Amino acid sequence: MSGGNLVGLVGRDRLRLARLGALLGVGVLALAACAQAGATTTARPMRGPSSSATPVTPSATPTAATRAASPSPTPSPSIGEGEGTLRVLTFQGYVEYGGTSSQVNWLTPFERESGCVVKLDRVRTSEEMAVRFATGAYDAVSPAPDLAGLLVAQGKVAPLETALVDDYRRIPRRLRELPGLREDGKVYGIPYLWGVNRVLYEEGRPEGPSALYETSSAAIRNSPLSIADAALALGGRRPGSKTEDPFQLTSAQLDAALRLLAEGEGPDRVYWDGSLDLVRALSAGPVRIAQALPYHLDLFRRAGRPMKALEGVPMTGWVDSWMLAAKPASPNCGYRWLNWVSSASAQRPAAAWTGLAPANPEACGGHARRMCEIYHVRDSRWLRDVVFATRPTRDCGGRGGECTDYTEWAERWKQLLK
Template identity: 40%
Template sequence: MRRRAGRAAGGGRRAGRLTALAAAMVLAGAGLGACSEENPEPVGVAKVASTLGPGEGTLNLLALPGSVESGTTDPRVDWVTPFQERTGCKVGVKLVRTPQEMTDLMRDKDRRYDGVAAPPEVAGRLVADHQVTAVNTSLVDGYKKLQPKLRGLLRQNGEYYGVPYVWGANLLMYDTRAVQPPASWAALFDPGQARRYSGKLIVRDSPLSIAEAALYLKGHDRKLKIGDPYSLTTRQLAAAGRVLAKQRPHVLKYAAEPAETISAFAGGAAVLGEAGPYEVDVLDRAAKPVQAAAPAEGITGWMDSWMIGSRVQHPNCMYQWLQWTASPDVQQQVAEWTGVAPANPQACSGDRLRAGFCAAFHVGDRDYIDKIMFAHAPTRACGGKSKKTDCTDYAEWTKTWIESTKA
């Protein structure tokens, strides 16, 4: 979700400094999918590193806005310059506007990126397409300090395909003056209940939002036999699409940025919708009457991770970057800037991050994190122990999302 210069991909998350400033002005005024056997491993894919040597002097990265800051957006926010001074690796960053653009660039054989900060809808497809190489986690100092469940999300056939960076949960946020505490996703997706708040609903603008509709159906139409909300058969996906289509007349906005959600709730235009801890925290600190609920069917979440490109040219600098971005001090900076949870709980140790932030984002709360159903790129392989390949992929999810919410 992202967040950073916020985005709705991956599950609605980060804020970014520009988004945070926009929100402040408003308030002042008021798993990876399974690998595909259909994509043979391309010639020249980098092997998993076994040792590290001296840095090559250059590092080329691909990221969404806010994931890599060098002081150009705000001189006070810079975790790139210290890295360059410490390692001698000069960082170059290609910023993209959407997860799809990121995926396309990583697939472009004429381009070579050492690393990519990938949201879940990108990460799974890159693994399936052999566009990233496995990480030797023993070469990443501090790797074992990262949240255990987050590390496991990147495990495929005994290998790890990335290093957790930031994460978040998708919740139901409501205006306490207008809405009773919702106990279920039905408050947002059931046609009868959605009608109560017609024109005042907020939904995250991402195909992965289909997963929350699937969770609602999992509890209210058991004949569909929905298990993993990110692994849906054609029948299950079609049912979720129908739910979204019926909900559409009651939706005020499909929010692509956290600031859009914050603005709508701050001004009273919205009373119920999908949000992350960032939006709840900002509005709460502004004394707005909002709270978050974790529906009985469960909550979804997302994680961004640093991955090594399959055509990596500067592996030693890339491994140094993996170590740097996993460190508590850098994790603290990233969390504060983007408004998301750090993957390293040590970012909340000492006085690095305010206690209220860490509590609101459940940093280090293993019981809470273990209950989250983290997003992965939908694939035709249904996942788990099943050998079925009759599930739907991300392209089909995108088509369903567009037809149900925009067409």
């Protein structure tokens, strides 16, 4: 799954979800309570991103922050003086400044502490982010895996000096070392938020993940990367069909996954883009099985709906990270930003607001505690069943061979939805 296709899944829909509860009969008070649990953060009501902050004089000479580094660099000098302004591109809901709610603001504390005024642009999809990043002069960007791999391959983002990011080592090694965030021994991304795709059902227990595709009364996330979930399910259903990496498929494996996806195609099938679509499908329509997030399972359970999740099966997941542009105008502010977004102080409210898991386990307190519990953040055994997304590439993720790339996945997905 791409975080880009689930952007703002709580922040964007929170109030509408609560209002929708009454209409759909799922318990408006329970839904509202669930929404409010994530909406309140520990951040104080503060200024928005356009508020004034005392600018600092730009550094005359870039510091060590601008140099490429290996994942385990030798100690480096501290970050130099900030340049005064930082251009940030992210997904809706990933950075809040009090505009949605005065109680939801983890941007202004950064501005006050760093002296760097953030010029914030937010998008809803990876496609929109790719266009904006290509045409705008941004310093920092938070791409989903489908875009992150492309930016690294194209040289559009810079290798990072991880010694300048204080909390980098607090992030679990498995998240830090995902292929999409590293190349040739260099680190390009700092993990921020992550999620997992699960199969939710209401009645009976499906024999396996492939049950999601065998009926038209199903809700499937609208993303080309959902093909990987079908490939993973196919491996459990047909002997000899198991793939080494469901995000790196040969032409034959891609065909097989798409055949499974089309198997139960019918008028009742829903391809959902946002939480509101999914809630509506499971609450008012014939859909009784869905590809969804742990957050959705928690939401329905707290609303009194007997939803369950298929346990003990492989799952796909994704990690959204922060990267710096190849030639940032404000590298020092950029490293101050990486320090902030990797800290528990920033990831705690971000996780609570988005309904996703924080990459830094130290954030698992306060209002983010519930998110950490439902995503099993500290349970390494549970997380062994998660295959985290990377961008599909023709060289099979650098392992050699002939695989299909993301462009082909996107085209085949469009054909499926016609």
